[in-house]
Amino acid sequence: MSKKIQVLFAAGAVSLAAVVAGTWLLAPEPVQPTVVLVVLDTVRADHLSVCGYGRRTSPTLEALVANGAQISCGAISPGAWTLPSHASFFTGVMPVEHRAHSISTGIDSFKGGGNRARPLDQKLPTIAERFRDMGYETALVSANPVVGPSMGLDRGFDSLDVADRFGRYTSSRWQPTVDLFLDHRDPTVPQFLAVNIADAHQPWGAPPASLEWASEYGVGISYSKGNREGDYSTYLRGEMDPLRAPRFEEQVVEAYDAAVFKADENLAYFLDKLLQQGFCDAAGCRVIITSDHGELLGDQGLLDHGHYAYQANVEVPLIVAQLGGPPELEWEDIDLPERISAVVVHDVLLTGRLPSPLPPVQVIAWPHARRCANLDGAAFCNLQAAIWEGDEKLIWDEGQVTAYDLSKDPNELQGSAAATTDELAKLAKSGKRDGRDDSKTDITVTEMLKAAGYLE
Numbered sequence: 125m126s127k128k129i130q131v132l133f134a135a136g137a138v139s140l141a142a143v144v145a146g147t148w149l150l151a152p153e154p155v156q157p158t159v160v161l162v163v164l165d166t167v168r169a170d171h172l173s174v175c176g177y178g179r180r181t182s183p184t185l186e187a188l189v190a191n192g193a194q195i196s197c198g199a200i201s202p203g204a205w206t207l208p209s210h211a212s213f214f215t216g217v218m219p220v221e222h223r224a225h226s227i228s229t230g231i232d233s234f235k236g237g238g239n240r241a242r243p244l245d246q247k248l249p250t251i252a253e254r255f256r257d258m259g260y261e262t263a264l265v266s267a268n269p270v271v272g273p274s275m276g277l278d279r280g281f282d283s284l285d286v287a288d289r290f291g292r293y294t295s296s297r298w299q300p301t302v303d304l305f306l307d308h309r310d311p312t313v314p315q316f317l318a319v320n321i322a323d324a325h326q327p328w329g330a331p332p333a334s335l336e337w338a339s340e341y342g343v344g345i346s347y348s349k350g351n352r353e354g355d356y357s358t359y360l361r362g363e364m365d366p367l368r369a370p371r372f373e374e375q376v377v378e379a380y381d382a383a384v385f386k387a388d389e390n391l392a393y394f395l396d397k398l399l400q401q402g403f404c405d406a407a408g409c410r411v412i413i414t415s416d417h418g419e420l421l422g423d424q425g426l427l428d429h430g431h432y433a434y435q436a437n438v439e440v441p442l443i444v445a446q447l448g449g450p451p452e453l454e455w456e457d458i459d460l461p462e463r464i465s466a467v468v469v470h471d472v473l474l475t476g477r478l479p480s481p482l483p484p485v486q487v488i489a490w491p492h493a494r495r496c497a498n499l500d501g502a503a504f505c506n507l508q509a510a511i512w513e514g515d516e517k518l519i520w521d522e523g524q525v526t527a528y529d530l531s532k533d534p535n536e537l538q539g540s541a542a543a544t545t546d547e548l549a550k551l552a553k554s555g556k557r558d559g560r561d562d563s564k565t566d567i568t569v570t571e572m573l574k575a576a577g578y579l580e
């Protein structure tokens with residue numbers, strides 16, 4: 125880590141002039157700020173130390189917040205996996221509107237064709253196109269292969285560097301990727317940079333012994349999703365040896381936490397480099413950090429992500445920060461509510477303000493036909509839709525509605541049966557409709573996802 129960011133990130137060692145929380149106005153300024161979206165892929169809020177988690181998983185985020193960045197630890201990702209959430213970040217509309225998500229047709233008569241996904245509709249304008257219209261250069265670097273051309277998520281970016289598989293740009297391989305990405309950019313030209321850091325995405329390496337909380341039992345976790353007798357399938361079918369299951373869960377959590385720590389460390393490298401290269405000198409860097417979904421780590425007896433509306437899968441951090449820039453610039457404060465849909469990222473990046481009124485907090489999680497079949501119907505088979513009012517949450521699961529009070533029951537262990545509401549029924553109906561196959565679904569997308577290791 126460079127000297128500059130060591131100073132910046134050493135808690136308490138920084139003046140608020142160096143890191144100013146707040147928001148911004150793009151248009152009237154003679155010098156335009158660098159605008160940055162960082163998606164920490166697969167990072168659930170409740171496993172971040174900055175959100176109160178016991179293990180120190182996020183010192184970089186802690187330093188940002190200690191120096192004035194604003195944070196919500198109760199943001200809800202617009203989608204339940206990478207594609208629908210990134211499509212929402214890039215377009216500002218929810219998955220039922222942009223329709224880039226899983227297709228669940230054939231769940232009852234699955235014959236082995238795999239899950240498929242619908243790429244982003246080419247007619248919807250993207251945030252990168254908007255920034256380009258405003259005179260910005262636009263660039264994407266993604267360690268997640270889904271966030272790129274195959275899913276229509278590259279539109280509007282002047283340049284892009286997308287990993288061709290998970291692991292290509294993670295761990296120590298992230299640093300040369302960032303070097304290449306930023307060394308060729310001109311910090312005197314306004315830049316919109318979209319960044320996906322995928323260290324927290326499976327597979328996870330063994331927790332390094334250098335982590336103070338690492339145990340001697342820590343191992344790397346790489347799920348073998350197609351193996352019916354492997355840990356993944358056995359656990360999800362509820363058939364793992366009860367003597368082994370608790371240790372397995374501990375190992376999953378520990379490997380995940382170490383991966384989150386690595387994502388936070390790689391975030392520091394990126395921000396450090398941004399400062400070093402002068403991107404934040406003239407008008408500052410306006411940075412939003414969030415995640416596209418969480419990860420089930422034995423919660424509800426489930427693993428993995430993408431197909432459930434439970435908090436573990438959809439509750440993410442949302443952080444608004446500013447790095448550098450002259451202190452005399454006029455900032456407009458953002459008041460981030462604790463419960464908010466992370467789809468607002470799009471508007472805040474573009475305008476520096478929260479949309480008004482705020483969008484409803486809701487999510488739809490579509491099932492996964494192949495996994496459902498592989499697991500003999502034990503998991504991944506249902507459509508779920510959920511809505512939130514603060515800590516009050518309703519989940520619709522194939523017609524059964526459960527209410528949770530998250531203030532008393534954050535892990536959703538004590539739900540009670542409830543009646544559906546018009547809003548929830550409408551959302552679930554949209555989910556059913558939009559999960560149907562249509563001619564726009566591209567079979568090559570499935571092949572790409574398989575090649576990338578995203579589908580088994």
Ligand SMILES: [Zn+2]
Binds near residue numbers: 207416
């Ligand atoms: Zn993701």
